[in-house]
Amino acid sequence: MTSRGRFISLEGGEGVGKSTQVKALAAALEARGISCLVTREPGGSPGAEAIRELLLQGEETRWGAQAEALLFAAARADHVEKTIRPALEQGRWVLSDRFVDSSLAYQGGAGGLGIETVRSINAFAIGEHFPDRTLILMLDEGRDRAMERDRDASDRIGGRPSEYHHKVETAFRLIAAEEPNRVRLIDASGSPDEVTQRLVAALGDLLP
Numbered sequence: 001m002t003s004r005g006r007f008i009s010l011e012g013g014e015g016v017g018k019s020t021q022v023k024a025l026a027a028a029l030e031a032r033g034i035s036c037l038v039t040r041e042p043g044g045s046p047g048a049e050a051i052r053e054l055l056l057q058g059e060e061t062r063w064g065a066q067a068e069a070l071l072f073a074a075a076r077a078d079h080v081e082k083t084i085r086p087a088l089e090q091g092r093w094v095l096s097d098r099f100v101d102s103s104l105a106y107q108g109g110a111g112g113l114g115i116e117t118v119r120s121i122n123a124f125a126i127g128e129h130f131p132d133r134t135l136i137l138m139l140d141e142g143r144d145r146a147m148e149r150d151r152d153a154s155d156r157i158g159g160r161p162s163e164y165h166h167k168v169e170t171a172f173r174l175i176a177a178e179e180p181n182r183v184r185l186i187d188a189s190g191s192p193d194e195v196t197q198r199l200v201a202a203l204g205d206l207l208p
């Protein structure tokens with residue numbers, strides 16, 4: 001019987017290097033003979049990608065806090081069912097650019113619903129499928145990089161004020177302190193290669 005793969009999520013605020021690193025980490029793991037599926041949230045399955053459009057486009061006032069949290073959770077339930085669980089059952093590792101901790105930090109910590117409320121909505125959505133390890137990239141200049149990358153095209157959530165994004169970062173630190181075995185804070189400064197090495201080191205105990 002094939003053993004179940006590992007589930008890893010990359011987290012952090014805007015522009016800290018998640019999309020760059022999720023691909024680099026997959027390449028580093030593939031080089032060690034580990035078959036990886038790279039995915040992202042919101043999205044990662046056809047249904048969840050459709051919900052992504054609803055969440056990220058349109059007016060800031062399009063959704064209230066509760067509806068926004070539930071839409072992220074609905075997208076996540078579909079992502080787990082259609083993409084993540086089948087890959088893990090095939091023995092592949094799944095690397096996701098954002099997952100449940102983004103909801104805890106953005107909707108829970110910054111959006112005012114509270115981390116525990118958002119955790120309970122998501123417990124229903126994902127069941128036992130919490131990541132085996134969550135790596136949170138920390139970088140002070142992340143938002144500057146995101147603004148440089150997006151110019152005037154930031155999305156409904158990325159375009160929220162700096163106060164909101166500061167609360168997101170505070171919430172990520174809190175989550176890491178609460179769950180030190182699953183969640184690790186990673187210094188995202190330096191070259192892309194240096195960051196990838198730190199990520200691989202933070203998976204040391206999970207590697208075959």
Ligand SMILES: Nc1ncnc2c1ncn2[C@@H]1O[C@H](COP(=O)(O)OP(=O)(O)O)[C@@H](O)[C@H]1O
Pocket residue numbers: 012013014015016017018019020021145146149188189190191192193195
């Ligand atoms: N280590 C790095 N040093 C300098 N620039 C980087 C580094 N990693 C990523 N970037 C650049 O910073 C911007 C944000 O990176 P990205 O991977 O898109 O972040 P995120 O997915 O977290 O929003 C991109 O333009 C990317 O090319």
Ligand SMILES: Cc1cn([C@H]2C[C@H](O)[C@@H](COP(=O)(O)OP(=O)(O)O)O2)c(=O)[nH]c1=O
Pocket residue numbers: 013014015018019041042056072097098099100101102103104106107146155157158
């Ligand atoms: C997955 C997820 C994302 N988000 C937000 C974070 C981002 O602002 C936005 C889209 O994510 P993403 O496309 O990853 O943006 P970026 O590359 O700038 O980090 O959705 C939440 O608010 N809650 C969630 O559960």
